[in-house]
Amino acid sequence: MQHFTQAEIRQIEDRYQDFLKVIKNKFDEGRLARIEKAFRFSNAAHHGIKRKSGEPFIIHPISVAKIVAVDLGLGATSIVVALLHDVVEDTDYRLSDIENMFGDRVARIVDGLTKLSGDFDSRHALTLKKMLMTLSDDVRVILIKIADRLHNMRTLDSMPAHKKIKIAGETLFLYVPLAHRLGLHAIKSELEELSFKHKHPDEYNQITYLLHNQEEQRNYLVNEFITPIIQKLKEESLDCTVTHRLKTSYSIWQKMQKKSVSFNEVYDLLAIRIVVNSKPNISEKRQCFDVLSIVTDIYKPKPDRIRDWITTPKANGYESLHVTVMGPQGKWVEVQIRTDRMDDVAEHGFAAHYRYKDIRNFENELDPWIEQIRELLQSTDADAFEFLDEFKLNLFSSEINVFTPKGDMYSLPTGASVLDFAYEIHTDLGNKCIGAKINLKLVPLSHVLQNGDQVEILTSENQSPKLEWLKFTASAKARGKIKNAFKQEKSKHTEKGKKIIEETFTNIKAPLTSNSLKKLTAHFNLNNKEQLYSELGMGFINLDNLKEIIGKKSENKLVKYWNITFGGGGKKKEEEGKTQSETNATKKIDKKKTFLLKENQDNITFSLAKCCNPIPGEQVVGYLSTDEHVVIHKTGCPELGRFIANQGEKIIRAEWTKFKRQSYLTRLNLEGFDRLGIVNEVTTLISKVHSINMRSVKFDTHDGIFQGDLFLYIHNTDDLTNLITQLKTIKGIDNVSRIENLNE
Structure with a gap:
């Protein structure tokens, strides 16, 4: 073991003392003594160990403890755990040593964190189950793990490029939805920004530059917009703070990708936030609606863009009024209205609940979610990919509220069907569901529910789950139950799949070799041939294009x-x-x-x-x-x-x-104003000027607007960029975009 230099020892002590300054007024002497004991023990255990960046390892636990204390607002026990969370994994000490020195509760949370071994271990789909099993015992396991990941993301620069992509991808896939579900908006946003920065550095730098470029113009618009609002609030004696929030570069990029628009076409870059310093004797909801009335008197609202998250808060506890109004210079501006308590909850989620109500009550609010996770954990399916996909459905979807005939309310993901609702109430109700009545009108089980629907489920003893039901279910619970109905007979499906493969190969007169099976497994991104047989037998995949797959x-x-x-x-x-x-x-x-x-x-x-x-x-x-x-x-x-x-x-x-020789199928979408000869100009540019082969070209014209769908064989990105640049110069073409999915 190497020893630290005097400078490194001073660096550790300075970092710890800075941390103490932040927390010393929050705790009594007894709790501060426990924190001190945990730091001294962890520091001794990690002595001589360094991170990849070259700094002493103990700096990491201190930084995680600071996030736990400041950003999450958790107590002394959580801070102690944060300081100790890597001891069992990275040093010679065992869990029993932690238990003897710091008690059973601290040891149990440390154990939950140790099960997710390694700072940057990427096998989280399997270890996630272990972490979630501890969630119902102590939600702090996940909160401290999120704090641990946040600090790792802040110090990602010392990692090689391919590791950055891997870790950033994992963070976006799993930790961002977890932070979202626990209402940790500030942490969620920072994780998104850091992931975006390391996964797509060029796009991140470009958007950051464009935002900086427009800062002066944006500030002028903000001042012009908020001045009449502040004046009116003063006249009405309403005590409010008016600020503005810029959309994050990640969310701007997401919108650009999703809607295939440029930076300048993203219209809601700005959000104005009005925080009401609430009066104790008047309802918070009424105070927020008073402010809404003032805003909509000054600026005309967009009718389909008013959201009331106060009457029905989001599942993660978020409360706010959102309205989009037409501001100065013809710009749409989103206004968020909430009280100071709601704002604290919106930014810090669980930590704010901790301050505003008995912590046990909030954990009770998480119980329905934890119960859904427990059902997923008990599923007979061992496929970690599938588990993650279903788990994410419970994390990140927007929600609607629907009612039973007796008036009981259930929350479901947006896009949920009658079938989702049936399974939400009871498995048997879902298995036997044939449809429903909404407002006395009969609807099929695939009918998509709307917020506020009152639903009466109709059943039949002759009904049983069908594979096609998966096409119109949006909740993890329903999908899990439907799949389980088929997976109980997995061996039968495997045999059936094997037979399908043998018959298909016989039909196309091709030999069934191990190499062919490997190609099939790789094509469908499966792990082994048993999984291939099973998925075939259950009908999840088909062999319609077998000849192409095996490359005859x-x-x-x-x-x-x-x-x-x-x-x-x-x-x-x-x-x-x-x-x-x-x-x-x-x-x-x-x-x-x-x-x-x-x-x-x-x-x-x-x-x-x-x-x-x-x-x-x-x-x-x-x-x-x-x-x-x-x-x-x-x-x-x-x-x-x-x-x-x-x-x-x-x-x-x-x-x-x-x-240079090989070409690849690429799809382009063209939009513009129709005029005589434009199709000929496009095809001439592609085939004669650029010598690019076309598989198919389709143009649709309606009311003077045309849309083109082109399938071309491209050699490389340089050729594609040159082609797109020249297509945009053709008179009448407004937009050229590449469509990644060739099958839409």
Whole structure:
């Protein structure tokens, strides 16, 4: 073990004393003594250990403790745990030592955190279950883990680039929704911003630059907007604080991606917040509506953009009035109105509940959510991916409230159907559901519920769950119950799937080899052939395009395209005499090296993910579906998050070499004003000027506006960028965007 220098020892002590200054007025001498004891013990245990950044490791627990105390507002026990949370994992001390020195309660929370071993361990889908099992005992396990992740994200600069992408992806996929569900808005926003900065540095820097550029203009608009509001509030003797909040660069980027718009087309960059310093004898709701009345007297509201989260708060405790109004210079501006208590809850979630009500009451409010998680944990399904997907449904969806005939209220995700509601009440009710009555009108079980609907579920003894029900269910509970109805007979499905594969291969007159099965497994991003059989048997996947998947050779002019996309191309002649094990040895991929994507890949196959369809030149990473096959994803692909969260160790660096001969199917969408000859100009530019092959071109015209849908074969991103730039210069074309999904 190496010893710290005097400068490092001073650095540790200074950091700890700064932390004490922040908390010393919050606690009595007894609690401060416990915190002091925890720090001295942790400091001794971690002596000589450094982080990847080179600073002493103990700086990390001190920083996490500060987040726990300041941002989460938790008590002395949580601070003690934060200081000790890495001791069992990283030093020679055991949990029994923690229990002897600090008691059973501290040891239990430390144990819950230790089960998520490693600062940057990416196998969270499996260990998440363990963490959630401790949640119902003590919600502090998750809160301290979120604080731990926040500090790790703040110090991510010392990690290599591919690790940054992996950790940022995992944070967005799991920790951001957790922070959201616990109402930790400030922490959620910071985690999003830091993840965006490290996962998409170029886009982050561009948006930050554009926001900085418009700062002066924005401040002028804010002052012009709020001046009449402040004046009117004073006249009415309403004690309020008016501030403005800028949309985060991550949320701006998300909107740009989702709606395919430019930065200048994102209209709600600003939100004005009016915080009412509430009077104790008047209802908070009434005080907020008084302010709303003043705002809408000055500025005209957008009718479909008024949200009342005070009458019906969000599931994470968020309360506020939101209204979008037409402000000066013809700009839409969102106004948020809330009391000082509501604002505290909105920013700090659980910590604010801790201050404003008995903590046990808030934990009771979390009980329905915890109960849903417990049901998911008890599911017979062991697929960690699926567990994560269903769990996220409970975390991040907007919610609606619906009622039973007796008036009991249930919260469901937006987009929930009659079937979701039936399963929410009882499993048997869901299994036997045939439809419902809403306002005395019969509706099918696929009917999407609206906020405030009163629903009477109709059942039949002859009804049983159907696989197609998954298409119109939005809640994790309903989806889990439907899948369980099929998974109870898993062995039967596996046999059925095996038979389907054998028959399909016989029908297309192709040999059923282990290599073909590997290609199928890789194509569907599955772990092994048993999972392939099972998914086939249950009908979750089909083999309609089997010939393409296994890359059967033909004289098709696109043979090179199919070979590279689906991993065909065969082995070299000199390899034909080798044994299977020798061939595998040459094909095994080195995870530590950058995987180079070559135009003529010989014995190591790769395929391009269908979810994002990357093309040469784009930033990509690889996912090792097997030791000899890599699936290539764009770094920003949402689907990649699922793999990062469960199998982060299988994510490898990948880089394109120069592609000149091979071309890739790419989809462009054109919008503009119709005029004579515009279609001819577009096709001439593509085929004659750029010599790009077109698979299909479709133009629709309506009331002088046209939309074009183009499927083209592109060599690389440079060619694509040049083409898009020149298409935009054609008179009448308003917008050109790339559509990643080729199947929409």
